[in-house]
Amino acid sequence: MENNVCQCKGKKVSAFVLALGICLGGFFPGYFYYRAKMDSNFVTVKGLSEMNVRADLAVWDLKFVVTGQDLKAAQAQMSSQLGIIIGFLKNMGFRAEEISTGRIETNDLMANPYRNNDANGVRYILTQGVRVRSTNVDNVEKALNSTASLISQGIVFDSQSYGSPVSYIFTKLNDIKPQMLEEATKNAQAAAAEFAKSSNSTVGKIKYANQGVFSILPSEQTAGASESSQIEKKVRVVATVEYWLK
Numbered sequence: 449m450e451n452n453v454c455q456c457k458g459k460k461v462s463a464f465v466l467a468l469g470i471c472l473g474g475f476f477p478g479y480f481y482y483r484a485k486m487d488s489n490f491v492t493v494k495g496l497s498e499m500n501v502r503a504d505l506a507v508w509d510l511k512f513v514v515t516g517q518d519l520k521a522a523q524a525q526m527s528s529q530l531g532i533i534i535g536f537l538k539n540m541g542f543r544a545e546e547i548s549t550g551r552i553e554t555n556d557l558m559a560n561p562y563r564n565n566d567a568n569g570v571r572y573i574l575t576q577g578v579r580v581r582s583t584n585v586d587n588v589e590k591a592l593n594s595t596a597s598l599i600s601q602g603i604v605f606d607s608q609s610y611g612s613p614v615s616y617i618f619t620k621l622n623d624i625k626p627q628m629l630e631e632a633t634k635n636a637q638a639a640a641a642e643f644a645k646s647s648n649s650t651v652g653k654i655k656y657a658n659q660g661v662f663s664i665l666p667s668e669q670t671a672g673a674s675e676s677s678q679i680e681k682k683v684r685v686v687a688t689v690e691y692w693l694k
Contacts (some may be wrong), residue, residue, distance in 0.1 A: 489694075490655050491643050495636025495687045497628040500667065503616035503679045506588035508580040510595075510613065511606035515570045519554070522572050526552060529603050533578055536598055540591040542580055550577035575606055585616055585679050615676040618664060624683065629659055632687035640691040652692030660686045 512529060516522035530549065537547055555573040582588055592614055599605070640651045666673040667680035675681060 489649075490690050490692050491640050491651075492688065492690045493636045493639040493643065495632040495634065495639065495689060497632035497635065497685050497687070499624060499628055499683045501618050501620075501624070501664075501681050501683050503585050503618050503681060504583055505617040505619050506580070506582055506585040506614055507617065508582075508588050508592065508614045510578045510580075511575055512578075513604045513606050514574045515572065516574075517571050519572050522574050523552070526574050526576060530576060530578070532601055532603065533598060536594075537578075537580060537591065540594065541584070541587055542582060542591070546580055546582045548579045548581070550579070552576045588614055589679065616679045616681075617676070618681055618683070621662060621664070621683065625662065625685075628662075628683065628685050629687065632660070632685055633657070633689060636687055636689040637691070640689070644691075644693055647693070649693040652694045655690040655692050657690070658688040660688060 510533065512526075512533065514522050514526040514529065516525065534547060534549075538544070553575045555575075557569070557571050557573065580588060580591075595605075637651065644651050662683060662685045664675055665682045665684060666675045666678045667682050668678060669682075
């Protein structure tokens with residue numbers, strides 16, 4: 449009799465376990481399918497923000513050259529020309545702390561094994577750099593356009609002083625980042641709302657966001673334009689945002 453009761457209970461337990469297994473076997477695939485559908489119900493959009501800015505720092509590198517047969521005379525001429533350049537910069541309104549001078553570089557052509565044997569040719573080439581670092585970018589631009597007066601006094605600039613000798617720098621990027629990120633996010637949300645509208649959905653919370661890279665571009669984006677050579681610039685960021693759709 450007891451054996452029959454035990455067998456009956458065992459069968460009930462087995463049946464319960466089997467039923468539970470069947471239920472769970474149906475529940476978990478269904479649950480994970482539901483979650484997979486939910487997890488795939490999102491949209492990825494990009495939001496653009498652009499802002500026109502102005503350089504607040506200018507770094508101007510001038511490099512001038514003196515040549516001669518006598519080294520001592522060439523050094524004296526270089527010292528004289530350096531005084532002319534410093535005087536010019538101070539007359540343009542630059543403070544002494546905004547002006548720095550580099551070391552003199554001397555090139556003795558007679559030490560070159562491939563030199564020209566012309567005895568009347570130039571032997572020494574001396575070069576020296578002067579740097580102006582100023583937050584008055586307009587004054588730097590004005591002075592750059594007035595260097596013809598230095599040339600008229602016999603100063604010869606190195607070829608590196610031509611082209612783009614001034615770097616105009618925007619240093620306040622961190623100050624505008626929050627505002628631009630807010631605008632980029634709003635634009636991304638507007639794009640997501642348009643997408644949701646066309647799919648009869650509504651935009652939910654943010655699933656994922658990437659602020660993107662802040663780029664500083666020349667205001668005039670012509671062929672070969674350099675951002676550092678222009679005072680006026682444009683800052684751009686593209687944020688990538690994923691929104692849940694409901």
